[in-house]
Amino acid sequence: MVGAVIVLPRLPDGSCEFMITEQGRTVECLVDDVFCRFTAETKTAKSVLPPSPTSPSRNGQAEFVFPESTSVKESTALNMTTLQAPHTGTIKIIEMNRPKAKNAISLQMLRQLHDEVERIHGENTTGGTRVLILASALDDVFCAGADLKQRSVMSDAQVEEFLALLRETTCKLAQLPTPTIAAVAGAALGGGLELALCCHLRVFSSTAVVGLPETKLGIIPGAGGTYRLPRIVGISHARDVILTGRRVEAQEAFAMGLCNRLVSHDSSGTERGRALQAAIELATDICGGAPLAVRAATGALSLASPAGEEAAYASLLHTTDRLEGLSSFGEKRAAVFVGE
Structure with a gap:
């Protein structure tokens, strides 16, 4: 049995939520006009990029x-x-x-x-x-x-x-x-x-x-x-x-x-x-940060552990971007990172 679609109260933006039930007695809860308005085609939004x-x-x-x-x-x-x-x-x-x-x-x-x-x-x-x-x-x-x-x-x-x-x-x-x-x-x-x-x-x-x-x-x-x-x-x-x-x-x-x-x-x-x-x-x-450092920090934050932080830090010690970061800081210029 497919069951019924129950349309819940409308949201402030005019949309609404549904639920599916397999109980036959809930068929009377279906509100076709609301359902149709919710699924009615709307214009595809223009790009905002x-x-x-x-x-x-x-x-x-x-x-x-x-x-x-x-x-x-x-x-x-x-x-x-x-x-x-x-x-x-x-x-x-x-x-x-x-x-x-x-x-x-x-x-x-x-x-x-x-x-x-x-x-x-x-x-x-x-x-x-x-x-x-x-x-x-x-x-x-x-x-x-x-x-x-x-x-x-x-x-x-x-x-x-x-x-x-x-x-x-x-x-x-x-x-x-x-x-x-x-x-x-x-x-x-x-x-x-x-x-x-x-x-x-x-x-x-x-x-x-x-x-x-x-x-x-x-x-x-x-x-x-x-x-x-x-x-x-x-x-x-x-x-x-x-x-x-x-x-x-x-x-x-x-x-x-x-x-x-x-x-x-x-x-x-x-x-x-x-x-x-x-x-x-x-x-x-x-x-704007060094690509490898951003990835390492993302991983360390996900692990949220001392071992995770230590491993992420160690992975960056011998990278080109680490040397570039130190050089640019000493030379008071913007760093140019290459992701290596």
Whole structure:
């Protein structure tokens, strides 16, 4: 039995959440008009990226077959852009782009994100991705969580496969040796917030609204929310957010340490554009450091142990960039790092 879709109260931005139930008595809870408004097609947002020193690279069309052998064609769920980083390498921007579904995480999107994260893991340390930014191509939402409309036609085995891939992808994202930044504007709920929690740093617009509402859906966060959130904001704040399932607005999120930068509201551009620009500026600042040192520091922070710090420090002692750092300091000039 497929069950029913329950539409929960609307968010301030006009979107809403869903839950799937296999209880036949809940069929009357389906609110078709709200569901249709939520999934109605919206215009794809215009790019808010600044001019790049290099030509942006975009991935092409991808064909995806839904469960139950229903074949549909969906435009690419992720937009990829690269910007030249200081010294060497690039800043990579991944923008989620599923306007019909408010960037809900479909199997296609998840596979694309998994493959891209895997590719970054395999890059060399010199000329590859220096910082990864995860953002949205939509003005009103970062990510609405899992695609429950797609989930409703999955078998139990397919749901298990999806969850396994989701957990593998979020773990690989969290374990990247490259610094990662989430640029959040609008709603980031459930799996959407869990994606942001996988990143090392988070930049919120003033319109950001985040939450882990799973307890109100009869489940719990399933992609790292119960252990990544307390690591970031502390166990007390994490209990509050997860046990109540409430939504947290940007100012409160900043106060509890959930975001590292809060972009104030002004009349120039869009909230999404300002958040992404702030993330790019943060990434550029990070890339001003020596590439190997930034990677080593990222790894040491993830391990958070004396042994991890000692190993990371030792790996830099005989590098060209360490000698350049000492020379530039003594000569009172800007360092020129080469990632070696």
